[in-house]
Amino acid sequence: MNAEQKRAWLGVVTMSACVLGYFVLLPLFGPVVATAAFAFYGINGFAGLIGRHEAVDERDTHIARRATLAGAMASYMAFVIGCMGTWFVVFAFQRQEQVWVHVLGTITMLGAIVFFFTRSVAILVLYGRHVEASDA
Amino acid sequence: MPEITNNIRRLRFDHNEMTQEELAQQAGCTRQTIIALEAGKYTPSLALAFRIARSFNCRVEDVFTFSEDTSTE
Numbered sequence: 001m002n003a004e005q006k007r008a009w010l011g012v013v014t015m016s017a018c019v020l021g022y023f024v025l026l027p028l029f030g031p032v033v034a035t036a037a038f039a040f041y042g043i044n045g046f047a048g049l050i051g052r053h054e055a056v057d058e059r060d061t062h063i064a065r066r067a068t069l070a071g072a073m074a075s076y077m078a079f080v081i082g083c084m085g086t087w088f089v090v091f092a093f094q095r096q097e098q099v100w101v102h103v104l105g106t107i108t109m110l111g112a113i114v115f116f117f118t119r120s121v122a123i124l125v126l127y128g129r130h131v132e133a134s135d136a
Numbered sequence: 137m138p139e140i141t142n143n144i145r146r147l148r149f150d151h152n153e154m155t156q157e158e159l160a161q162q163a164g165c166t167r168q169t170i171i172a173l174e175a176g177k178y179t180p181s182l183a184l185a186f187r188i189a190r191s192f193n194c195r196v197e198d199v200f201t202f203s204e205d206t207s208t209e
Binding site: 128 | 164166
């Protein structure tokens, strides 16, 4: 397992902890306090310490680039669907035309979590699959 | 679908049982990439293909084989 895979595993664990923590805190303290679970997100910052001196080559770069693209696509979809979906739910069930301000922060964090989670999973999957270099 | 196969494993053993680490150092890539190449899980760039061939003192065609499946279903 190389440094990129170790960083990906850290990403999967921390992002899972964020989501799990949010849904544990949600029924106990409500949607505002539950966002405190996103503090787990900060642990992902230690990823920069993993394999700082380990060499990377074209395959690592290519896999990281594809995984980042997958993460960005998933994140964009989660953010847009989260924004519009929340508004739809609030309007459809509560007949309100305004969305609570804390929802935007939650959806932004959701987008970031989806980005890192998808990117990490994509890295772990791509290292086990056949990959072609971009100019091959 | 075109497929690129390689003889890296055989060539390593023909070259005084060169280790994957030694080949990786000579070709300028990681050992994990050599493992992926030998397992057929990675198709390298032209630059890496040439560097690997140069490590074995042979032509790219001696290391990599391009086969195109032209069968239609």
